[in-house]
Amino acid sequence: MNPEFAYLKKIGNEPNNLIKGLQLIQSTEGYVSDDGIRAAAEYFSLPEVEIEGVLSFYAQFKRVKPGKNHICVCDGTACHIKGSSQVHTWIEQELGLKPGETSDDGVFSLETVACLGCCSLAPVMSINGKVYGKLDRKKLAKILKDYAEK
Amino acid sequence: MSIKFLRVGVASCGIASGADGVMNLLKEKAGNTPVIGVGCIGHCYAEPIVEAVLDDGSSIFYRDVKPVDADIDNILACGEENRFEIPEARRKKEKVMVLALAGKVDPTNFDDYIANGGYEGLKRALSLTPEEVVNEMKLSGLRGRGGGGFPTGMKWSFLAAKQAEEKILICNADEGDPGAFMDRSLMESVPHQVLEGMLIAAYATGATKLFIYCRAEYPMAIKHLKIAIEQIYENKLNVINGRALEINIKEGAGAFVCGEETSLIASLEGKRGTPRFRPPFPTDSGYLGHPTMINNVETYGNVPVILRNGGAEYAKIGTEGSKGTKLFALAGDLKNPGLIEVPMGTTLAEIVFEIGGADPAEVKAVQTGGPSGGCIPVELFNTPVDYDSLKALGAIMGSGGMIVIGKNRCMVETARYFLDFTHRESCGKCTFCRIGTTRMFETLERIVAGKGKPEDITLLEELGKKIKAGSLCGLGQTAPNPVLATLRYYRHEYEAHVNDHVCEALQCNALVKLKLDQSKCVKCRMCIKNCPVDAISDDFVIDADKCTRCNSCMDVCPKKAISRVSE
Numbered sequence: 118m119n120p121e122f123a124y125l126k127k128i129g130n131e132p133n134n135l136i137k138g139l140q141l142i143q144s145t146e147g148y149v150s151d152d153g154i155r156a157a158a159e160y161f162s163l164p165e166v167e168i169e170g171v172l173s174f175y176a177q178f179k180r181v182k183p184g185k186n187h188i189c190v191c192d193g194t195a196c197h198i199k200g201s202s203q204v205h206t207w208i209e210q211e212l213g214l215k216p217g218e219t220s221d222d223g224v225f226s227l228e229t230v231a232c233l234g235c236c237s238l239a240p241v242m243s244i245n246g247k248v249y250g251k252l253d254r255k256k257l258a259k260i261l262k263d264y265a266e267k
Numbered sequence: 268m269s270i271k272f273l274r275v276g277v278a279s280c281g282i283a284s285g286a287d288g289v290m291n292l293l294k295e296k297a298g299n300t301p302v303i304g305v306g307c308i309g310h311c312y313a314e315p316i317v318e319a320v321l322d323d324g325s326s327i328f329y330r331d332v333k334p335v336d337a338d339i340d341n342i343l344a345c346g347e348e349n350r351f352e353i354p355e356a357r358r359k360k361e362k363v364m365v366l367a368l369a370g371k372v373d374p375t376n377f378d379d380y381i382a383n384g385g386y387e388g389l390k391r392a393l394s395l396t397p398e399e400v401v402n403e404m405k406l407s408g409l410r411g412r413g414g415g416g417f418p419t420g421m422k423w424s425f426l427a428a429k430q431a432e433e434k435i436l437i438c439n440a441d442e443g444d445p446g447a448f449m450d451r452s453l454m455e456s457v458p459h460q461v462l463e464g465m466l467i468a469a470y471a472t473g474a475t476k477l478f479i480y481c482r483a484e485y486p487m488a489i490k491h492l493k494i495a496i497e498q499i500y501e502n503k504l505n506v507i508n509g510r511a512l513e514i515n516i517k518e519g520a521g522a523f524v525c526g527e528e529t530s531l532i533a534s535l536e537g538k539r540g541t542p543r544f545r546p547p548f549p550t551d552s553g554y555l556g557h558p559t560m561i562n563n564v565e566t567y568g569n570v571p572v573i574l575r576n577g578g579a580e581y582a583k584i585g586t587e588g589s590k591g592t593k594l595f596a597l598a599g600d601l602k603n604p605g606l607i608e609v610p611m612g613t614t615l616a617e618i619v620f621e622i623g624g625a626d627p628a629e630v631k632a633v634q635t636g637g638p639s640g641g642c643i644p645v646e647l648f649n650t651p652v653d654y655d656s657l658k659a660l661g662a663i664m665g666s667g668g669m670i671v672i673g674k675n676r677c678m679v680e681t682a683r684y685f686l687d688f689t690h691r692e693s694c695g696k697c698t699f700c701r702i703g704t705t706r707m708f709e710t711l712e713r714i715v716a717g718k719g720k721p722e723d724i725t726l727l728e729e730l731g732k733k734i735k736a737g738s739l740c741g742l743g744q745t746a747p748n749p750v751l752a753t754l755r756y757y758r759h760e761y762e763a764h765v766n767d768h769v770c771e772a773l774q775c776n777a778l779v780k781l782k783l784d785q786s787k788c789v790k791c792r793m794c795i796k797n798c799p800v801d802a803i804s805d806d807f808v809i810d811a812d813k814c815t816r817c818n819s820c821m822d823v824c825p826k827k828a829i830s831r832v833s834e
């Protein structure tokens with residue numbers, strides 16, 4: 118197996134650990150590359166197509182490398198009602214990004230998710246897992262600026 | 268009077284409002300006074316919240332606390348600024364049983380839970396026979412809180428009756444309804460309570476292996492559960508009938524359909540999470556073929572309460588067919604969004620207006636049950652909340668997401684939103700669900716874009732009925748509900764869209780333009796400066812072709828001279 122993915126050995130190689138294994142690859146690499154698929158296929162003794170099948174089924178898995186700062190804009194019901202589409206518009210205007218895209222300099226990437234569980238603070242987004250609520254245009258611009266400068 | 272200790276709400280909603288900064292500064296400044304991080308107290312609109320518990324046991328709450336010296340010093344001096352009185356209506360209407368310890372105990376502290384009656388339910392259960400425990404559950408009348416409402420005691424008796432070497436118990440913590448956060452709050456705030464419920468269930472049913480299937484978007488819940496499981500192992504609470512039970516956490520990977528029990532099991536097995544035909548029911552053949560029982564987080568959260576006080580006592584609360592209390596995640600267009608717990612039978616009006624503080628003149632409807640549910644118009648808000656009453660109205664109890672929809676929201680757009688969600692989340696196995704929901708979604712997209720035709724309304728109704736009949740699992744069977752319910756109560760909105768090209772709520776961008784009222788305008792040029800597409804001319808006229816209806820100008824106009832009007 119590709120030694121780059123030797124950390125897979127931390128978990129058992131029974132096929133019912135496949136999703137766990139892919140999650141481990143993603144949390145380490147940031148996404149699941151073709152090499153990652155090959156390594157998982159070998160480790161779990163499953164055909165590569167089956168790994169692809171599982172990856173494509175679950176929204177969480179990414180096949181392209183995300184930016185340094187990964188933005189998740191919530192489009193759950195509460196956030197939608199409270200104007201999450203505006204948040205998308207604002208981000209597009211600030212960063213020129215649409216959901217699923219990574220900026221050319223690799224600093225930001227954008228994704229839409231369904232509910233971060235902070236509905237009472239809608240509209241909500243998270244950057245690298247940290248949640249920001251009650252967004253308005255000004256607040257958003259400031260948060261993005263802070264990350265861009267980091 | 269001096270402060271005995273301080274509580275800071277540091278659940279996800281608190282952290283998102285900056286509670287971690289508040290906590291750190293409090294710790295720095297409080298000297299010897301203990302500062303405890305606790306879960307969610309339910310008043311999410313007022314986060315970050317700090318509770319100062321005084322020597323005499325009384326408390327002072329502070330709201331919207333900022334991590335600045337002034338705010339912290341004010342609290343430490345029991346000052347008057349930022350004080351927060353729990354609204355009277357809420358104290359009267361709520362009945363806090365399942366959430367009794369949320370916001371009171373440190374979720375990572377085992378002793379804290381024990382000191383507050385923790386694991387007494389388990390202790391009582393172990394003093395009974397397994398059959399007696401199942402009977403207590405039957406007596407309580409508890410029905411599954413995951414949305415289906417299946418009687419919990421009966422489900423337990425199915426698994427208990429199975430003879431097998433390995434029996435599996437699963438906690439469904441996938442909380443897929445986008446707009447619901449009851450399960451998250453419960454797991455983050457009192458993880459031991461959920462686990463205690465699972466251990467009681469394991470004893471009653473003879474289960475040998477325990478799983479929690481939690482959505483990956485809930486990192487704090489997962490962390491707190493992991494800590495709690497370690498503490499359970501240390502204290503050997505998992506040793507039941509002489510056998511040490513394993514408790515595993517599996518993270519979901521973002522698929523709504525995995526909340527459905529057969530999909531969830533497929534996902535646990537590491538596969539694509541597609542549902543399968545039942546029978547066999549999971550209690551006959553589930554995870555890797557073993558008999559398997561699935562209950563929801565909140566269902567398990569109720570179990571210690573039932574065992575502590577007895578099933579008969581529990582059954583005194585609620586209505587004839589729906590016993591106990593229910594947690595609701597209140598959000599949307601209202602003043603006080605948050606997590607509430609009310610007895611079954613409380614009316615929607617009490618929840619939305621009295622507890623939620625919504626303005627009756629501003630509310631159009633409430634949406635329950637998320638993408639599987641429906642809306643209930645404000646005219647019917649005297650309906651008591653229980654499984655059967657909501658079903659009769661074309662909505663469902665669901666898992667507890669409750670979104671208040673204001674008068675300025677378009678119901679066609681709301682239905683479009685839900686179908687956008689379900690057509691993407693359909694696993695693709697059933698043709699009606701896969702293609703039918705996509706067609707419904709496309710039709711709704713057409714209508715909100717102002718390109719709908721009168722026959723689209725009948726098309727939606729027909730498709731809806733067929734998808735319900737032709738789908739294998741609950742996802743497809745309920746996916747048309749948001750459309751059918753809005754058609755039932757707000758047909759005129761659909762008709763206005765397709766016949767007159769009017770969106771009454773002025774929400775659908777394609778049917779709305781922005782208008783600048785010259786008589787109110789003071790020519791400050793804020794709108795011109797803020798328009799991202801240069802659609803406003805130097806003499807303050809908005810070019811409807813260029814304008815994207817992003818409302819940036821409306822938001823910055825100091826005189827409110829710009830408004831949305833029908834095309």
Ligand SMILES: Cc1cc2nc3c(=O)[nH]c(=O)nc-3n(C[C@H](O)[C@H](O)[C@H](O)COP(=O)(O)O)c2cc1C
Binds near residue numbers: 414417526561566
């Ligand atoms: C599409 C779909 C999604 C579901 N999502 C959830 C969920 O997120 N959480 C949950 O507890 N139950 C969910 N359910 C219900 C479960 O299938 C199951 O009925 C429930 O977990 C049983 O537990 P209970 O009897 O304690 O309610 C879902 C059902 C369907 C059809």
Ligand code: FES
Binds near residue numbers: 191195233234
């Ligand atoms: S809907 Fe956005 S956090 Fe729940």
